Structures are given as C-alpha cells and as structure tokens.
Amino acid sequence: MNLARSAVHRPVFTVMAALIVVILGGMSLYRIPVDLMPDVTYPTLSISTIYENASPAEIEELIT
Template sequence: MVEFSTRRRVTVAMVTISFLLFGLIALGNLKVDLLPDLSYPTLTVRTEYVGAAPSEIETLISKPVEEAVGVVKGLRKLKSVS
C-alpha cells in the first residue's frame, strides 16, 4: 500500500479529491430537521345550521354530536369550540 502510494501519487491524489468531492455533494443534499413534522391523527366535526341562533345549534346539533363522538375508543381529548 505504501509502495503503491509513493509510486502513484497522482492516482492517490485523484482518488482523494474524488472522495472529498462526493462527500461535499452528499453533505449538500443531506437534510437536517431540527423540528421534524409530526402529524397527530385528528378529526374535525363542524356543525352549521343556517338561520339558527348559536344556542340552538349548540343544544340541537353540537351536544348530541359530542356525546356520540365521546364514546369512540382511544379518544384522548374532546374539545368544543364556540
């Protein structure tokens, strides 16, 4: 190995330069995410009733939907937004 390196200096230099070049290209394409994308499985239910008062929508639609969805297995949080 030493004998080959001393006899073929240009070959060893070209191999070294090509390794450095490929390494720099790979480093440029390397993706680094400090905060990776996290997606939690969510379900959004939107209730509307045109022409009705907000209190009617809450009592007639939103509350029954919340009660029906509240019994879903594995549900961690149920949030009602007014």
C-alpha cells in the first residue's frame, strides 16, 4: 500500500520511472540476438535421365 500511495503523491517520479523502464526495454530489444530465419540445409537428391524423343509424360510413366 505504501508503494501505491507514494506513486500517487509523486506522479512525476512515477512517470519518469515508467519512461526509463520503457526506454531500457526498447534498447534491450535491439540488443538481443534472435535468428528469425536460421540457416537450414535440407537434404536434396537430384536425378537426371536422358530418354531421347520422349515426352515428359512418357518419361514419368516409363522411367519412374
């Protein structure tokens, strides 16, 4: 109860303390290293076939 009473009796101090907390919070927000998009390598497999004079549909049906 004593904290609330002093906050009401000293509004300038309360506003200044709140501003300091907001400013320090904003400064720390920019200093925290956060990876929003970390480097991730997914395993991939690439297969290449040569089947002359064939359409893509024929390659899909006959080779795969």
